Amino acid sequence: MKENVVIIGGGVAGLEAAKNLHRLGYQTFLVEKNKKLGGHVAIWHKLFPDMASTKAIIKEMVDDIKDVTVFLDTQVKTIESAYGGYQIAFSNGVNVHAKAVLVASGFELFEAAKKEEYGYGIYDHVITNADLEAWMNGNKDQRIPAAPKAIGFVHCVGSRDLKAGNSQCSKVCCMTAIKQAIEMKERFPNAEVYCFYMDLRLFGKKYEDFYINAQRDFGIHFVRGRVSEVSETIDGHLQVKAEDTLIGRPLKVQLDMLVLMAGMVANNQIKPIVEQAKLEIDSDGFLKSSDNITHIIESGRDGIFYAGACTGTKTVPETVAEARAAALAIHDYISGL
């Protein structure tokens, strides 16, 4: 075995990098703060654009790293630069001197309750995109009615919103909303489904197909206007208000349930690592890469690399590609190339 490499975070970024670094012969340590691997993708049900089962994807990725040392339920306690590498102490008592470190700590979902006007945690039938994925994976959820007749999706929750502290677009949630709208319509064909959007951002391979299908095959209603507030009626329905900006008039509609498309925001729990390893935070709150074009996986600090959603909103294929690139960059770095 060659030098030690530590990977922080066992989402798809960490898993993919661990596989490749192990194959390149490095003694790889993967630390994950949760009790299981897979990160956010393990919560999701099916992945666009192929509608692939996340269970199968995560199982394959975890099987691929069975010879890698994995520390679950473990955090980095201290990290300091030492002897041409980093001396790292984990919360499980293990100490490792790593030649290189890959930060793959991912993102956090915007806390939907902060947008109080949407009533998450206040009204009975308001959930998030993540709650809906978990429900489709078999989680019980009292907030989802047995036979909803009208379902709404609110785009840009905690994204493109200076007042929520995040002016960026979270990029994956227009696609997720349309995907979930179709999935709900498949389960409840008699329900009217509404997407409240400001701009529809369907930037990826075959994403526009979902939009076309949603319109043509599923009759999903698209309302161009940001939801300004949600209230609960006496009989437990949700009343949603927006301006229909295409017709230029205020609009209201009663719904049985509402799904908030909470955005991807920076993972603040890695602050201690950022401070100790003297990493930089970018103006969007995510980790700052050397540059955002050809060196996105480089931190600007010798021996520290990035992969996945820790540097910004990413799709799974983008994350996986970065993880492979980072494994190669670490190999080049250690080989003195």
Place this chain on the structure above:
Amino acid sequence: MIDFGFTLSKSSTVDLNKIDHSRYDQLVKLVPTARMCMNCGSCGATCTVSEYKGMSVRKVLYGIQRGEDVKAMLSSCMLCGKCTMVCPRGINTRNLILNLCKLYD
């Protein structure tokens, strides 16, 4: 001349070359954030009088850039400030309306 009964309809095309931009230009000098509107409609959705008078800061802002007469909308505003609270781009909409009213005076 023989009257064939034809009439010419007025063109409804917005001709951006012919629109008077001076009022909008004055406005953005006074309230620079006016340029940041992304047409989300939150202001109109939450406005106290939109339902009855068609008021919407968005429509006002967009309207003056397209040469529409927005005076009636402006005069219906009660300056309650609800729109300022919801604007996701942090535009000082109430101040914007006040300034625009002065420009129309």
